[in-house]
Every structure is written in structure tokens, then in C-alpha cells.
Amino acid sequence: ISSVFMELLERQFPIESPFQQMKFRSPTDFADQLAVHVNHLNRALKDITGKTTSQVIAERIAQEAKALLKHTDWQIAEISTCLGFEESPHFINFFKKHTQLTPKAFRSAQVV
Numbered sequence: 326i327s328s329v330f331m332e333l334l335e336r337q338f339p340i341e342s343p344f345q346q347m348k349f350r351s352p353t354d355f356a357d358q359l360a361v362h363v364n365h366l367n368r369a370l371k372d373i374t375g376k377t378t379s380q381v382i383a384e385r386i387a388q389e390a391k392a393l394l395k396h397t398d399w400q401i402a403e404i405s406t407c408l409g410f411e412e413s414p415h416f417i418n419f420f421k422k423h424t425q426l427t428p429k430a431f432r433s434a435q436v437v
Contacts, residue, residue: 328375330355330366343403347386350409352378366418371379387423390416394432401428 333355337347337392349355355378356363367378374381387406393404405416 326361326366326369327360329372330378331357331381333358334377334385338385340389340393340407343399343407347409347422350382350386352382355382383419383423386419390420390428391424394428401432404428 330337333349337349350359352363352366356366359366363378366427369380370376370378376384390404390408392406393399394401397404399407401405401415405413410416410419417427420426420431424431426434
């Protein structure tokens with residue numbers, strides 16, 4: 326189940342247009358797609374990766390955010406929307422939590 330989850334997660338990337346949006350963002354979204362209970366999915370991922378479903382999803386979103394900030398000139402609000410955040414401040418807080426930098430600071434520093 327964890328490999329099918331990872332495939333479903335990865336199929337949403339890369340984001341190639343500011344009009345493209347992630348379809349599945351929450352553990353429940355993925356569990357529904359896989360026709361399993363969210364707790365079952367969480368246990369399966371935790372056994373394989375040592376991380377919760379939410380952690381795996383968040384790490385992949387942060388990875389994509391870094392790629393978009395580095396390789397596109399899209400506005401931060403556009404990237405935020407593509408990655409499923411309803412409001413830019415939520416994306417900025419998420420990004421800072423995962424990278425210790427704001428999206429603007431990351432982009433201007435071009436940190437890898």
C-alpha cells in the first residue's frame with residue numbers, strides 16, 4: 326500500500342503550470358483514493374518510512390515548493406495555490422516551518 330501511495334503522490338508532480346493544482350493533499354484524500362482507512366495508510370507508511378502520512382506529504386510539498394521557487398518566476402501566491410494552500414500566509418508559514426526560510430528569502434538566496 327505504501328508504494329501505491331507514493332506513486333499516487335508522485336503522479337501529482339512536477340507542477341508545470343501556475344494553473345495546475347494538486348488534487349490530493351491530505352492523508353484522508355489519499356486513503357479515499359486507495360480505498361483504505363486513513364489509520365491503515367498511516368500505519369503502513371510509518372512501518373516502511375518511519376514517518377506519518379502527513380509528514381511524507383508535507384516533505385514532498387516542500388520539495389516541490391523549493392523547485393518551483395528556484396526554477397520559475399511564478400509569484401509566491403501562484404505557487405501557494407498550485408500546492409493546495411487557500412491563502413498565501415499559510416504557505417509561507419508551512420515553507421518556513423520546513424526550510425527555516427520564507428519563500429522570498431529562499432528564492433533570493435537560491436539555496437539548494
